Every structure is written in C-alpha cells, then in structure tokens.
Amino acid sequence: MKILVPVKRVADPDNANKVKVSDDGTKVTSDGLEWKMNPFDEWSLEAALRLTEDVSKKGMKGDDGKPLDRIGEVVLVSIGPKDAVQTIRQGLAMGAERGILVEAEDSSLDSHVVAQVLAAVAQKENPDIVFLGKQSADGDSNVAGTKLAEMLGWPLVNYATSIRTEPGSDTLTVTRALDGGVQTIEVKMPCVLTSTDRILHPESVKNGVTPEDHKYPESEGGRYASLKGIMAAKKKPLEETTLEALGVTPKRTEEYVKFALPPAREGKATVVESVDELVEKLHSEAKVL
Amino acid sequence: MVCVRPSVREIGPMTVDYYGIDEELSEEERLVRDNVRRFVSDRILPDIGRHYQQGTFPVELIGEFGELGLLGANLKGYGCAGMGDVAYGLAMQELEWGDSGVRSFASVQGALCMYPIHAFGSEEQKERYLPGMARGEIIGCFGLTEPDFGSNPSGMITVAERLSGGGFRLNGTKRWITNGNLAHIAIVWAKLNGKVHGFLVPTDTPGFTARKIDDKFSLRASVTSELILEDVEVGDDALLPGVSGMRGPLSCLSQARYGICWGAIGAASSCYETALAYAKDRVQFRRPIAGYQLVQNKLVHMLSEITKAQWLTLRLGRLKEAGKVRPAQISLAKRNNVAQALEIARMARDVLGANGIMYEYPVGRHMMNLETVYTYEGTHDIHTLIVGQDITGLAAFE
Ligand SMILES: Cc1cc2nc3c(=O)[nH]c(=O)nc-3n(C[C@H](O)[C@H](O)[C@H](O)COP(=O)(O)OP(=O)(O)OC[C@H]3O[C@@H](n4cnc5c(N)ncnc54)[C@H](O)[C@@H]3O)c2cc1C
Numbered sequence: 172m173k174i175l176v177p178v179k180r181v182a183d184p185d186n187a188n189k190v191k192v193s194d195d196g197t198k199v200t201s202d203g204l205e206w207k208m209n210p211f212d213e214w215s216l217e218a219a220l221r222l223t224e225d226v227s228k229k230g231m232k233g234d235d236g237k238p239l240d241r242i243g244e245v246v247l248v249s250i251g252p253k254d255a256v257q258t259i260r261q262g263l264a265m266g267a268e269r270g271i272l273v274e275a276e277d278s279s280l281d282s283h284v285v286a287q288v289l290a291a292v293a294q295k296e297n298p299d300i301v302f303l304g305k306q307s308a309d310g311d312s313n314v315a316g317t318k319l320a321e322m323l324g325w326p327l328v329n330y331a332t333s334i335r336t337e338p339g340s341d342t343l344t345v346t347r348a349l350d351g352g353v354q355t356i357e358v359k360m361p362c363v364l365t366s367t368d369r370i371l372h373p374e375s376v377k378n379g380v381t382p383e384d385h386k387y388p389e390s391e392g393g394r395y396a397s398l399k400g401i402m403a404a405k406k407k408p409l410e411e412t413t414l415e416a417l418g419v420t421p422k423r424t425e426e427y428v429k430f431a432l433p434p435a436r437e438g439k440a441t442v443v444e445s446v447d448e449l450v451e452k453l454h455s456e457a458k459v460l
Numbered sequence: 461m462v463c464v465r466p467s468v469r470e471i472g473p474m475t476v477d478y479y480g481i482d483e484e485l486s487e488e489e490r491l492v493r494d495n496v497r498r499f500v501s502d503r504i505l506p507d508i509g510r511h512y513q514q515g516t517f518p519v520e521l522i523g524e525f526g527e528l529g530l531l532g533a534n535l536k537g538y539g540c541a542g543m544g545d546v547a548y549g550l551a552m553q554e555l556e557w558g559d560s561g562v563r564s565f566a567s568v569q570g571a572l573c574m575y576p577i578h579a580f581g582s583e584e585q586k587e588r589y590l591p592g593m594a595r596g597e598i599i600g601c602f603g604l605t606e607p608d609f610g611s612n613p614s615g616m617i618t619v620a621e622r623l624s625g626g627g628f629r630l631n632g633t634k635r636w637i638t639n640g641n642l643a644h645i646a647i648v649w650a651k652l653n654g655k656v657h658g659f660l661v662p663t664d665t666p667g668f669t670a671r672k673i674d675d676k677f678s679l680r681a682s683v684t685s686e687l688i689l690e691d692v693e694v695g696d697d698a699l700l701p702g703v704s705g706m707r708g709p710l711s712c713l714s715q716a717r718y719g720i721c722w723g724a725i726g727a728a729s730s731c732y733e734t735a736l737a738y739a740k741d742r743v744q745f746r747r748p749i750a751g752y753q754l755v756q757n758k759l760v761h762m763l764s765e766i767t768k769a770q771w772l773t774l775r776l777g778r779l780k781e782a783g784k785v786r787p788a789q790i791s792l793a794k795r796n797n798v799a800q801a802l803e804i805a806r807m808a809r810d811v812l813g814a815n816g817i818m819y820e821y822p823v824g825r826h827m828m829n830l831e832t833v834y835t836y837e838g839t840h841d842i843h844t845l846i847v848g849q850d851i852t853g854l855a856a857f858e
Contacts, residue, residue, distance in 0.1 A: 256487070257487050257490065257491075260487055260488075260491060261491060261494075261495075264491055264495070390502070391502070392498075395495050395498060395499050395528055396491060396495045397495075397527060397528045397529045397541070398492060398528060398529030398530065398533050398541035398543050398547070398551065399529045399541045399542075400529075401488055401491045401492055401495070401541075401543075401547075402488070402541055402542055402543065404488075404491075405488060
C-alpha cells in the first residue's frame with residue numbers, strides 16, 4: 172500500500188504571541204517564528220504509518236538492510252519554501268520512506284492551489300490513499316482534501332475515526348463519528364481521507380498484518396522520532412520540484428485582503444463565595460442563565 | 461499564509477534561545493532537541509513530581525528511553541544511535557529540563573557504563589552487553605566512589621585478586637552509586653596489583669549486595685546505592701581488557717561531565733521559564749512583579765547566564781566532535797554551567813515566593829537536584845583545581 176501524506180509547516184501554535192502582521196496589514200510576517208508540523212497532518216501521518224507497518228517485526232532488518240516492519244510506502248509532500256524541508260525530515264524520522272518538496276512562496280498559495288498541486292503529485296505518484304489533515308492549524312479553511320478528491324475524481328472520506336483493511340484488499344472500512352452514532356463506510360482505493368484525533372486511539376487502525384490485539388500507546392500526537400530514526404532520515408530520498416515542473420498553473424480563488432491581530436483579551440476573573448452567588452451572577456451579570 | 465490559533469497540543473514551553481542559537485544547529489540536531497523535548501513534556505513531566513516526592517525512579521519509562529535511542533546515543537554500532545556529540549548534548553539538555561535524576565540515569569547508562577565497554581571492552585563484551593543496554597533491557601551502574609574516597613578516587617581500597625584457577629575475587633565497598641539497585645551489571649573499579657582496573661560484575665553474583673540510600677533531599681527521582689562486594693568471584697571475561705590505571709574511570713567521567721554541561725542548561729532553562737511566566741502573572745502592589753526592577757534584574761541575570769552557557773557548551777560540543785576537546789575544557793564548562801544553574805534555580809525559587817517551595821512547580825526540585833550535580837562527577841572546587849592546574853602547571857590537590 173502506498174500512501175501520500177501532505178504535511179504543512181505551521182507556526183508553533185504554542186507561540187502564537189510571536190505572530191506579527193506587517194505595518195500595512197497586507198501580510199503576516201514569519202520572522203522569528205518556530206515551525207511545527209501541522210498537528211492535523213501529524214495525526215494522518217501517524218495513521219498512514221500504522222497502515223503500512225507490521226509491529227511484530229519492529230526493529231528487525233532484512234539481509235538487504237531494509238526494515239522488515241515496513242510493509243508499505245508513505246510518501247510525504249510539502250508545498251512551501253525551502254525551510255519546509257525540516258517538516259518533511261520530521262516525518263521521515265518518524266518512519267515515512269521519502270519526501271517531496273514543491274517549492275512555493277507561502278503567500279502564493281490558497282486551498283485551491285494546494286489541491287491543484289496535490290492532484291498533480293497524486294497523478295504522478297499513483298498512491299492508494301492521499302491522507303490529509305482535516306485542516307491546517309493556521310488557515311483553518313478545511314477544504315483542500317475535498318477539492319483534491321473532486322479534482323482527482325476519487326472517493327473521499329472526511330474525519331475518519333478508524334480504519335480497517337486486509338492485505339491485498341482494495342477496500343478500506345472507515346468509520347466516522349456523527350452526532351447520532353457511528354457511520355461505517357466502505358471505500359474503494361484510490362481514495363482521499365482526512366482524520367480526527369480519534370484516529371490516534373490505541374486500536375483505531377487495523378491493517379490485517381500488525382497483530383489484531385496490538386495496542387498503540389495513548390498519545391495526543393504522532394509517534395516520537397527516535398534518534399535512530401533521525402539519523403536514518405538523513406539518508407532517505409527527498410525530491411525537490413516546482414509548480415512549473417509539475418505542470419501546475421496556479422489558479423487562486425481566494426484573495427487575502429487584510430490581516431489584523433485579534434484584540435487583546437479583556438475578561439476578568441471574580442471569585443465568588445457560594446454557589447448561590449455564582450448562580451445569581453450568571454443570571455444578573457453574565458446574563459447566560 | 462500564517463495566522464495562528466491557540467494550542468492544539470501542549471508541546472511545552474519554547475526553548476530559551478535569546479541569541480538564535482537554533483541557526484547554529486543542524487536540522488538533525490534540532491529534530492533531536494524537539495523530539496526529546498516533546499517526549500519529556502508528554503511522558504516525564506506529568507509524573508516526575510510524584511516520583512521525586514516518593515523517592516522513586518520512573519522505571520516504567522526505561523523501555524521508552526531505549527526505543528527513543530537515548531541510551532548510549534553518541535556511540536557507534538551495537539544498536540546505538542550514533543548521534544553527533546552536539547545532538548547527544550541537546551538530548552541530555554532536554555532530559556534535565558525534565559529532571560536531573562532522569563538525565564543522570566541516561567548519563568550513567570550511556571557515558572559511564574556503555575562508553576567504557578565500547579571503548580575498552582572486548583568484542584565479546586560489546587556484543588554481549590551493548591545492544592541490550594541500548595534497548596534499556598540491561599541496566600548498568602558505575603562504582604568508583606567509596607565511603608572514604610570521593611574526590612580522590614585513586615586512593616580506593618576495593619581490590620581484585622587473580623585466582624589461581626582463573627578469574628578474579630573482588631572485595632570492597634562503593635558508595636553513592638546511581639542505579640545501584642536497578643542494575644543488572646556493575647562496572648566496578650578496583651585495584652589489581654596496585655593498578656586500577658574495570659570489572660563487569662553481574663549484580664546477581666554471590667557476595668554482591670546493593671543497599672539503597674534513602675533519606676536524601678536531592679536527586680530523589682533517582683536510585684542511589686551502596687555496593688558491597690564480599691569475596692565476589694568473576695571470570696576472566698569480566699575484566700575490561702583495554703585500559704588500566706585512572707585513565708579508565710577518568711575518561712568515562714569526561715564523557716558524563718560533557719553531558720552534564722548540557723543538562724545544567726536544561727534545568728536552568730526550566731527554572732527561568734517558570735520564573736518568567738510566574739513573574740508576569742503574579743501581581744503585588746497592583747502590578748505584575750515582573751514590572752519591578754529587582755525582579756527584572758533576576759530574570760535578566762538568569763537569561764544572561766543561560767545564553768552564555770549555551771554558546772560555551774555548543775563550542776565545547778563542536779570541539780568534542782572534532783576530537784579536539786581537552787578534559788580541562790570540559791571541567792571549565794561543568795564548573796560554570798552547574799554553578800550558574802544552581803544560582804538560577806535559587807533565584808527562580810525566590811521569584812516564586814512561597815510557591816517556590818511547592819512540588820507543583822519544578823524550581824524547588826531543580827534547585828535541590830542541582831546540589832547533587834554540583835558535587836558529583838567532580839565537585840565544583842575539584843574542577844577549579846583541574847583548570848587551575850591546566851593553566852598554571854601546578855597541581856593544588858594535595
Ligand atoms: C546522588 C549522587 C549520585 C552519585 N552517583 C555516583 C555514581 O554513580 N558513581 C560514583 O562512583 N560516584 C557517584 N557519586 C559520588 C560523587 O561522585 C562524589 O560524591 C564526589 O566525587 C565527591 O566526593 P565526596 O562526596 O566524597 O566529597 P569529598 O571528596 O569528601 O569532598 C568534600 C568537600 O571537600 C572538597 N575537597 C576535596 N578535596 C579537596 C582538595 N584537594 N582541595 C580542595 N577542596 C577539596 C570538595 O570540593 C568538597 O567541597 C554520586 C554522588 C551523589 C550525591
């Protein structure tokens with residue numbers, strides 16, 4: 172199984188206070204920001220790694236020196252400036268096999284262009300799955316996956332909470348959590364998926380090879396890159412390409428008109444003495460009751 | 461485009477980096493730092509206060525240390541990660557950002573136990589021990605210090621005699637031995653015909669006893685023990701063949717001290733980050749205390765010392781990678797960084813007021829831990845004497 176996982180670098184959400192808008196309000200300045208892999212992409216990457224591994228052979232190597240626990244291929248693709256290579260390396264260090272950087276200025280991209288680029292890469296790579304994050308933690312647009320599926324004419328399952336498949340099968344059984352219950356979808360590959368954090372649950376991904384009773388550790392993100400993984404990532408192939416080389420003529424559909432920082436939060440905390448007083452205040456002051 | 465929303469996942473506070481040292485690091489080094497920090501933040505911080513309070517080491521994490529490649533990370537081959545010295549140092553920094561006891565575990569395992577086997581062991585010893593030690597399945601301890609010989613280990617009493625039928629018999633007592641009660645294998649330094657040699661002693665050998673030292677107020681999330689060797693008999697294959705004399709243990713200490721130089725920066729950073737956040741939040745006399753000159757003076761002092769230590773230690777690491785570092789240069793950094801970290805921890809403790817003595821905040825724990833770090837691996841003053849001897853040519857030890 173071959174899975175294409177798009178990964179985006181986003182400003183570290185924990186250092187949001189460092190983000191600045193240029194004086195004329197036309198762009199966001201990225202100087203001095205710390206970059207992280209978009210957390211939503213990391214969830215999908217983790218799921219893709221689980222789909223393509225056999226944990227019973229963890230750490231074992233074949234005579235050719237290739238890891239035996241990898242039974243499929245995860246290809247990372249990032250669209251962005253040269254620095255985005257570091258985000259791809261993080262994914263390679265976590266276990267993906269190779270990476271593609273499509274060089275582009277952050278400011279020249281919108282969801283439509285991203286989907287165009289990914290469609291071109293997908294047509295070249297022919298993966299079984301393109302597994303995206305449901306959105307990026309910075310733009311929050313939430314449309315790239317859907318547009319991509321439309322462009323490719325592939326089936327789409329958004330917000331996957333679990334995935335099950337068998338070796339050799341061309342079908343995935345994917346669940347989604349809905350308000351009223353769980354929806355189970357059978358989807359034929361090739362397909363486009365996005366995920367929610369439930370995909371990180373210890374038993375959310377079953378590929379029919381990793382022992383059925385295996386439980387992944389509880390985690391709020393993808394796996395840690397081990398120091399050996401980081402060393403190995405240095406030697407993994409990383410291809411650099413451009414929009415032109417992919418034959419993409421970017422057609423932006425969004426225009427950013429103005430950026431402004433959110434107003435400083437006001438809000439104050441009041442300590443109340445009793446439940447009665449709290450109820451009273453919620454009623455008379457906060458007016459929520 | 462870049463606009464940001466609040467945290468999706470707690471990754472822990474940023475690394476203190478006032479001068480953009482990040483740009484001096486390779487991609488690989490940054491990845492090591494960030495991944496180890498995330499591991500420490502997710503897996504160590506939530507429970508370390510409880511371990512410290514109860515005086516226990518988080519043994520449940522040893523397997524994960526191995527999986528991450530933190531054990532013997534800068535050694536080549538035998539299942540070790542083969543990282544560069546700066547990447548290794550950054551891993552130690554992040555571990556000690558969590559707790560000095562946790563970093564001590566990794567230092568003892570990697571620098572004091574795996575390193576001598578790697579450097580001075582036979583091929584058979586390396587194959588037998590190193591892969592399991594890298595995975596955290598075999599735990600080591602390093603027995604050099606004795607009750608009556610601390611700063612002056614060459615005076616040690618522990619002896620080894622060659623047995624007529626082959627093998628050796630060991631007798632003596634080692635004290636203050638980290639991991640002593642956790643270890644499967646003890647590296648015991650003993651005098652054989654008056655010369656110091658290293659012996660690999662399985663801790664289940666008859667005559668070997670480890671006694672846990674409780675009642676410490678420092679490095680509580682780490683096991684410290686006394687080792688008693690009474691007619692302990694080991695085979696010929698227990699001797700580390702590649703070294704004799706004090707050069708053996710001293711070369712291990714150089715490795716471990718190098719890691720401590722980085723570790724101290726981690727502990728200091730944790731204290732500074734906590735003090736800065738607290739001072740901005742804590743209001744007294746109607747203003748955040750961070751707005752008062754005296755408090756700013758403390759914060760700036762902390763940042764200034766951390767920044768100096770970072771550059772000093774990065775340079776030390778590059779020297780080590782180039783194979784050019786001298787032990788006295790490591791002494792200078794150990795002496796400086798640990799003393800500064802201890803001072804920073806005390807200042808941070810002060811900035812937090814009464815909260816500074818609570819387990820809820822890491823500063824009190826770091827402050828107490830650093831008292832150990834100040835003393836072990838060569839006390840502050842012993843490092844002064846090492847550098848003093850280096851620059852004057854005159855030894856002031858005796
Ligand atoms: C928690 C902990 C863990 C440890 N883990 C290990 C371990 O794993 N393995 C191991 O072998 N050891 C370990 N040690 C021991 C440690 O290395 C020693 O404590 C250290 O070397 C100092 O020895 P000492 O305690 O005997 O102090 P002493 O040598 O008695 O020193 C006491 C004081 O005298 C000063 N002093 C000594 N000699 C001189 C001199 N010539 N001139 C001026 N001043 C001098 C010292 O600087 C110090 O201030 C550990 C210690 C602790 C506290």
